[in-house]
Amino acid sequence: MTGMIAQCKAEILRTLRNRKFVVTALLMPAIFYFIFTSTMDANMNIGGIQWKAYYLMSMTVFGVIGGSMNTISIRFAQERKQGWVQLLRITPLPSGAYVFSKIAAQSVINLGTIVFMFLIGGLFKGVELTFVQWLSCGLWIWIGILPFLALGTLIGTIRSVEVVQVISQVIFIVMSALGGLWMPIQSMPSLMQHIAEWLPSYRYGQGAWNMVAGASPDWIGIALLAAYAAVFMVLSSYRIKRQEAI
Numbered sequence: 001m002t003g004m005i006a007q008c009k010a011e012i013l014r015t016l017r018n019r020k021f022v023v024t025a026l027l028m029p030a031i032f033y034f035i036f037t038s039t040m041d042a043n044m045n046i047g048g049i050q051w052k053a054y055y056l057m058s059m060t061v062f063g064v065i066g067g068s069m070n071t072i073s074i075r076f077a078q079e080r081k082q083g084w085v086q087l088l089r090i091t092p093l094p095s096g097a098y099v100f101s102k103i104a105a106q107s108v109i110n111l112g113t114i115v116f117m118f119l120i121g122g123l124f125k126g127v128e129l130t131f132v133q134w135l136s137c138g139l140w141i142w143i144g145i146l147p148f149l150a151l152g153t154l155i156g157t158i159r160s161v162e163v164v165q166v167i168s169q170v171i172f173i174v175m176s177a178l179g180g181l182w183m184p185i186q187s188m189p190s191l192m193q194h195i196a197e198w199l200p201s202y203r204y205g206q207g208a209w210n211m212v213a214g215a216s217p218d219w220i221g222i223a224l225l226a227a228y229a230a231v232f233m234v235l236s237s238y239r240i241k242r243q244e245a246i
Helices: 002-016 019-038 051-082 084-088 097-124 131-143 146-156 161-178 190-196 200-212 219-245
Strands: none
Touching: 002 097, 019 051, 019 097, 051 097, 051 131, 051 146, 051 161, 051 200, 097 131, 097 146, 131 200, 146 161, 146 200, 146 219, 161 190, 161 200, 200 219
């Protein structure tokens, strides 16, 4: 257990020192939030929700997805290429501790990102939610990131770090745009709206938007996110075991 905790601490410190993480997970969503809530009417409603509250959830989800996918995938690919994973096998750390420590460390970082974005929305943009809404939205975003952590791990099994960087970034941007994190899907053509409904990014954001509106996450959305998480975990586990066998 001591070794596991030490590994998690090391992962947290390494992530915080990563400038790309700071830009992707903190600065970029914060800047987008200020721009789009300043250039558009912050009091207009999207599905019965004030724009500044709606977009706060969008950008918080955006930042957490970006930080998780990019950090997990790139770090995983780099360390496998450098032989760090093989070195850990001869240590007393239990099997699976490597991946678990990365997910646990990233979860702590994600919690900081959520608090950071919520403080920006509440203090600088006057977003007013009840304590229960703040808490439920935060917990949803914190826990609901699992499919994207699993996807980051799957992408990280690709041996080329350069390819991983490109694929991770492309998937992140496409899912964010089509999933309604940049702009509500209500402003998209009908076909794109139907596509969005099947994307994990949209279902992830939808849960937070529903809570801000006083409703509960959609059960179909929860089922889809769980299915995505299961598929990505199975595929990543298969690829890791296959690569270890080789």
